[in-house]
């Protein structure tokens with residue numbers, strides 16, 4: 001072929017400056033594009049061999065070589081795929097690839113910031129010009145009597161093509177790196193990029209440095225393979241004083257190690273994979289030395305192709321961020337991490353890999369979001385996670401309980417975020433009780449229902465024709481109250497009282513639980529949640545008989561009056577009860593509604609407002625059975641009454657919320673005073 005000059009069709013002189021400037025941080029994607037072109041070329045050649053249109057040489061071993069040359073400032077990609085004829089270079093590179101790249105850039109050039117295309121998929125061969133001023137292609141087609149081609153383009157719209165001298169079938173792309181991108185002539189930098197995008201590509205990839213001194217290794221002669229290049233045979237005599245025969249060794253050129261694992265675990269059948277395989281894969285991919293709790297191997301061919309592994313990581317929420325990582329692949333080619341359009345948001349806390357060749361990745365992210373197919377993929381993933389959880393709940397309850405504390409925030413978050421997921425897993429949600437036993441919501445309702453035996457009766461009495469107001473009151477009455485604890489330490493006084501009376505409660509101690517409780521109450525009309533300190537549970541009180549009532553009322557009024565006076569607050573909310581637990585003199589309760597209101601105010605940054613405006617003041621409960629309270633009524637005039645009232649108030653509040661600095665100072669001072677009294 002005589003030298004052929006041409007100009008890349010289409011009026012787009014601006015394309016190269018645009019390609020060069022393309023999202024600076026993503027410069028490295030050209031590596032993925034060129035390596036995956038090589039993979040495609042190899043796949044095509046293997047297909048031709050299978051179809052009998054070409055015969056692969058006996059010793060054929062598909063591979064892609066990547067060679068850095070810092071001296072010449074070049075980077076080469078060599079594949080032994082099907083190669084191209086001059087006509088094909090003309091057609092595929094100067095016409096199709098170029099027009100593809102032009103279209104791509106036309107479409108996305110203004111949108112690189114807010115509407116990024118997924119991992120710039122589809123930019124193709126011309127992404128080479130992101131980092132190179134000049135690109136050469138040397139290629140020899142598999143076709144009979146093909147002539148090698150040498151193609152050169154200097155990053156403008158011009159190119160030259162002539163006969164080349166490539167001897168083996170395949171393609172070699174040489175990038176002459178521009179001054180800003182010399183990092184890509186560095187072996188370590190290129191290794192890093194290859195590991196990012198090409199770790200699981202379906203062809204072996206070998207990285208080397210041009211003109212590097214060869215490295216050697218010595219192995220047993222018996223282990224030498226046909227493919228090894230032996231430089232020396234060595235006979236190792238036994239050391240002095242050692243028994244045995246001489247060992248035959250061979251010094252060989254160090255065997256190259258492929259960067260890609262061509263059969264990643266997710267492509268295998270789950271039945272072939274062992275626990276160790278899953279754990280090793282997890283450690284390798286996520287560099288997390290901790291063992292994951294469990295995993296889900298996704299493997300589906302119909303109605304779409306999707307494979308992957310999702311791991312539930314072990315998380316110490318106090319110290320670790322719960323940022324997960326889900327790597328998205330397209331036919332083993334890495335696309336990007338955490339594509340929220342494909343992976344349901346609540347699963348972003350997991351770690352995993354998803355390979356879905358059918359995803360339309362050459363569109364923008366916002367288009368992906370509204371794509372019906374993509375939504376189906378996301379639904380499928382979330383369904384599989386729900387199935388796995390339900391399966392474990394049913395058949396492996398013991399381990400499921402072991403994992404529960406770690407996984408429950410994810411699952412609750414999932415319920416709040418994804419209606420379908422929530423209804424699928426609703427029966428597999430566990431609640432830990434005061435004895436740290438795990439119950440289902442149904443168990444909790446059953447356990448608490450006993451207390452509401454009366455409710456049942458009232459229910460049967462309801463007659464037709466009752467008006468709406470009565471009905472809704474009725475519905476309210478029919479709800480079973482489940483008590484919960486948000487902080488085992490702070491609420492320990494209440495917990496002890498509950499335990500003493502054989503009354504159970506559940507622990508809901510995570511941040512997410514307050515939203516989750518609201519969610520549960522919406523979903524289950526028959527249940528209502530109340531924090532353990534929201535009121536004084538009936539079972540904790542002694543009944544006041546009819547005869548005692550009048551007397552008790554009198555004493556109560558008197559106690560209330562004394563406390564209001566001593567605490568200097570005539571609006572103080574005080575209630576006197578006869579508590580069964582005679583260790584408790586005072587406690588504070590805050591109604592569930594008021595507390596939720598206060599929490600909401602805090603969440604919306606209204607904490608500076610006066611809580612009494614919303615009735616969010618706690619009520620002081622005094623135990624009429626307790627000697628200290630009795631002392632107060634019986635010795636109204638004692639000089640110690642004031643100190644007792646204040647101390648009882650602070651002690652009650654302490655178990656309820658942290659004291660403010662002035663309250664704390666007063667409390668400490670008063671405690672010292674009390675101890676001083678002991679010395680007298």
Ligand SMILES: Nc1ncnc2c1ncn2[C@@H]1O[C@H](COP(=O)(O)OP(=O)(O)OP(=O)(O)O)[C@@H](O)[C@H]1O
Pocket residue numbers: 033037038041079081082083084092093096097098100121122123124125126171
């Ligand atoms: N290493 C190669 N060996 C053989 N043919 C190649 C090679 N690289 C590119 N080609 C040919 O050039 C064409 C254009 O390549 P380009 O990378 O621009 O786009 P693509 O691979 O078709 O699609 P994508 O945009 O997804 O990368 C390819 O379809 C292929 O026919």
